[in-house]
Amino acid sequence: MNEPKALTVPRPRAGHGPDLTRTVVPPTVPFFPLTPSEQQVAECLLRGLTPGEISAEVQRSITTTQRRLRFLRYKTLCPTRCPLPVLAHRLLASGKVTAPDTSIPAPALDAGEVQLLRALAEESTRSARACAAGLRLADLAxxxxxxxxxxxxxxxxxxxxxxxxxxxxxxxxxHTRRKGASR
Incomplete structure (x- = not known):
């Protein structure tokens, strides 16, 4: 898989010193392959299981499952405490796992509903989701x-x-064409 190149972005200068730069990596660049246990947890997550249900399924403690979820967040460059829908989206968008076949047909969604779905997948906070979906916070739930x-x-x-x-x-x-990444 071809990985997008890192971009060098100028940062504002502090005082009279030289230009400071930082490297910005697109949000879905895969750094490491998933271990078999992480792959198993990811597949359970894509089935919509909660961390407790994943623990029971893989027969590991909740602490071990949460640790694997943390590693999955790290490997997909998700924010540390991002919600599970964002993690699932990053796993699928990065190609680390593939979406399971579904027998559920696609409903006829209007543009606002597709925008809400996208906000759910890409934004980590309720307020950012509401803003991205063009909704008031009270109307989000x-x-x-x-x-x-x-x-x-x-x-x-x-x-x-x-x-x-x-x-x-x-x-x-x-994702690599987006101007910014949700945090």
Missing amino acids: PALDALLHKSGAANTTRLVVLGHSWKLLPTEQD
Whole structure:
């Protein structure tokens, strides 16, 4: 897989010193391959399981499962405490895992619902999701509930996975063209 090149971005100068630069890496650049246990946890996550359910499925403690989720966040350059739908999106967009086949047909979503799905997948905080979806913060939860009901998804993580299966969410190439990454 071809990895996008790192960009050198100028930073503001402090005083009269030389220009300081920093390296910006696109958000979905894979640094390390997944271990078999991380792959197993990722596949459970894509099925919409919670960390507790993943622990039971892989027969490991919740602490071990949370550690593996932390490593998955690190390897996909997710924020440390990003929600599971964002992690699932990064795993799928980076190509580290593939979206499972689904028998659920794609519902007819309007532009606002697709925008909300994308905000759910890419934004780490409620306020950022609401802003990206063009909603007031108070309207976010009811809009997500309506989208979950319309799509037939059990939870928001599963909704993001279905969004990838339906080709409604961007791939790695689309991310490299974005001007900024959600944090």
